Amino acid sequence: MTDPNSPIAPPPAPALGSVSNDDKLWGMLAHLSALLFGFLGPLVVWLVKKNESAFVDDQGKEALNFQITVFIAMLACGVLSIVIIGLFLMPIVGLGALVLTIMAGIKANGGETYRYPFAIRLIK
Template sequence: MLAHLGGIVLGFIAPLVVWIMYKDRDEFVKDQSQEALNFQITLAIGWVVAVVLSFVAIGFLLYPVLWIGGLILSIMGGMAANRGERYRYPFALRLIS
């Protein structure tokens, strides 16, 4: 749960720390921190694209979508992890496996 919700404030740092610390201890925590890390990396890529597109005045439209989408999906992931369910983020690139 900390990996999902920590991403709201700390970006990819919180899931990265949880993944590094617990990847050899608990399979569920490893899976969920890995999923949260992949989502935060995907979100960071989205922010970079939005900033680049801001130079042609399109990227500003992506800012609220990325912010609200990241917030809602991270909360949904945290709630699912709290219930003991595995959560898969839609649209997340699976870069860390």
């Protein structure tokens, strides 16, 4: 059983009511912008739109937290590449990040909140 106060345990998705098409688009962009710009894409989307929409605020924070987690994991893989294991883990982390980011973008485009299964939630 996981501790609900742990920074790794996914919080329950908030009830956001109906989500406009514009909010769905920005929520999707919060996730998918990471494919081109790393954690800077979700950061910019979240900073620009967080006060305009609860949905975009939520999904922007979620995408940013996940991309920070991926960045930390890649740094750890870089360090572990000294002992070879990092060279095997790096593509696994990259592929997992790609798949989860695309899944999150699809869910956000449908107006659903998405929670990444492996994210350290630093921004609350």
